[in-house]
Amino acid sequence: MIEFRGVTKQYPDGTVAVGGVDLVVPPRTTTVLVGTSGSGKTTLLRMINRMVDPTDGAVLIDGTDVATVDPVRLRRSIGYVMQNSGLLPHRTVLDNVMTVPLLKGTRRQTARARAMELLETVGLDASLAQKYPAQLSGGQQQRVGVARGLAADPNILLMDEPFGAVDPLVRQELQQELRRLQRELGKTVVFVTHDIDEAFLLGDQVVLLRTGGRVVQSGEPAEFLASPADDFVSGFVGADRGRRRLRLEEVGGRRVVVDEDGRPAGVLEP
Amino acid sequence: MNWLVQNLGLVGELLLVHLALSVPAIILSFVIAIPIGYLAHRQRWARGVLLTLCGVLYAIPSLALFIALPAITGFGIRSPLNLVVALTLYGIAVMVRTAADAFDAVSPDTRLAATAMGYSAAGRFWAVELPLAGPVLLAGLRVVIVSTVSLVTVGAVIGVQSLGSLFTDGFQRGIVAEIVTGIVATMVLALVLDALSVLAGRLLLPWARRAAPGRRSSSQAAPIEAGEPA
Numbered sequence A: 001m002i003e004f005r006g007v008t009k010q011y012p013d014g015t016v017a018v019g020g021v022d023l024v025v026p027p028r029t030t031t032v033l034v035g036t037s038g039s040g041k042t043t044l045l046r047m048i049n050r051m052v053d054p055t056d057g058a059v060l061i062d063g064t065d066v067a068t069v070d071p072v073r074l075r076r077s078i079g080y081v082m083q084n085s086g087l088l089p090h091r092t093v094l095d096n097v098m099t100v101p102l103l104k105g106t107r108r109q110t111a112r113a114r115a116m117e118l119l120e121t122v123g124l125d126a127s128l129a130q131k132y133p134a135q136l137s138g139g140q141q142q143r144v145g146v147a148r149g150l151a152a153d154p155n156i157l158l159m160d161e162p163f164g165a166v167d168p169l170v171r172q173e174l175q176q177e178l179r180r181l182q183r184e185l186g187k188t189v190v191f192v193t194h195d196i197d198e199a200f201l202l203g204d205q206v207v208l209l210r211t212g213g214r215v216v217q218s219g220e221p222a223e224f225l226a227s228p229a230d231d232f233v234s235g236f237v238g239a240d241r242g243r244r245r246l247r248l249e250e251v252g253g254r255r256v257v258v259d260e261d262g263r264p265a266g267v268l269e270p
Numbered sequence B: 001m002n003w004l005v006q007n008l009g010l011v012g013e014l015l016l017v018h019l020a021l022s023v024p025a026i027i028l029s030f031v032i033a034i035p036i037g038y039l040a041h042r043q044r045w046a047r048g049v050l051l052t053l054c055g056v057l058y059a060i061p062s063l064a065l066f067i068a069l070p071a072i073t074g075f076g077i078r079s080p081l082n083l084v085v086a087l088t089l090y091g092i093a094v095m096v097r098t099a100a101d102a103f104d105a106v107s108p109d110t111r112l113a114a115t116a117m118g119y120s121a122a123g124r125f126w127a128v129e130l131p132l133a134g135p136v137l138l139a140g141l142r143v144v145i146v147s148t149v150s151l152v153t154v155g156a157v158i159g160v161q162s163l164g165s166l167f168t169d170g171f172q173r174g175i176v177a178e179i180v181t182g183i184v185a186t187m188v189l190a191l192v193l194d195a196l197s198v199l200a201g202r203l204l205l206p207w208a209r210r211a212a213p214g215r216r217s218s219s220q221a222a223p224i225e226a227g228e229p230a
């Protein structure tokens, strides 16, 4: 379990990136931080592995204040996946995936076997193992990034807009794979995105942030539509727009769901 | 040609002396410039000061430096050590800026990813920043190699033997073949050392060529079905 207690981050230039956040991330679930650009999502995420230290408040992992843990050791125990994969360009795909286990002192042979296994798990052909990151497509690089994040078998996986830079089709594939992976592995995932649809798809819990790093609403995805906290929330989730206002129509004996513009959205299961 | 054939032994000997003067200076300036360049890359205030100092250092006429240096180092003016120190200083002056640029060229995303994975600052330097700075460092090293090998010849004027002695001697005695041999031998030496450094780069930085932009492989897009675990 990850717990934010009154966490604030003010940068030296005066910018308040995160303003007094209280938040509990339950274990073995996916929590998605969503919000506009500059709302402090990345800052909040990086406070978990001490890439950023809060100026006030505390972040706790299983009850331990992370400020008391050596940052290097802490980071080796937490998976991190970022946009544009952040792969090391001078290492092959396999070596990239093996990086953290080797840092932790795993034997080379063991790390290698585990890495090959993980490449398969994230849907990459074994023939890619010896390639360099620049020889891969954007989607393939993100898969490697996910494999690398999982390589040391961390309990916690942090993902900062991991699918933000790939085209929509590939993004959908990757989202589905992450859902499948999460069903199998049951990690504590904290996922950052500015795409509310992605947040609703992946999140067991969604946390909506606004400028100044304040939590506007948090809860299960459906709650955001059922009872948006304010106009900002309904605006952000699109509840006030046509696409989320659905109604039923009878077509040839079946009930079809259409949105406000009359565009068919699907059929209603009996 | 006749002159060369008769003096092959001398030329060979001077070639070795020349090599013994330039290689230590090249290696020393490369090794010393890297930490200075890294400091210039990390600290904004240090950058301006260090790069200006290097510029000034490089602007000192070589003959003046060769003559003035013994006052500081205590080596004799004709001592090869004096020359090596002077050449190292010039090499550093050339190399520091390139080293700073080389570290600047490492993508901030990559550095961030390395930190996030749990590299310590030192681990990140050796495992990530230094190798990724490699291609630009190599480009700087090549300039240092050529300029050092050529600068060694100036030492002949103050009496430190090298291939440059062939020009001074040739001028004094009016032997054109000797002068030409000195020039050609110096250039060949520079080219050979340059080629060796390029070869070393290929061996040490195999990713640099394959990772060249615009050479992405489009094949083998992984089908998602293949991703289902067994």
Ligand SMILES: Nc1ncnc2c1ncn2[C@@H]1O[C@H](COP(=O)(O)OP(=O)(O)OP(=O)(O)O)[C@@H](O)[C@H]1O
Pocket: A011, A012, A013, A015, A016, A017, A018, A035, A036, A037, A038, A039, A040, A041, A042, A043, A044, A194
């Ligand atoms: N190192 C820094 N120094 C000063 N201000 C910073 C720094 N890093 C971030 N900020 C500021 O803090 C605020 C929050 O930044 P953060 O990167 O956490 O936002 P974000 O929600 O991740 O945005 P995005 O969706 O664009 O990635 C922004 O106003 C940003 O300009």
Ligand SMILES: [Mg+2]
Pocket: A041, A042, A043, A160
């Ligand atoms: Mg961000």
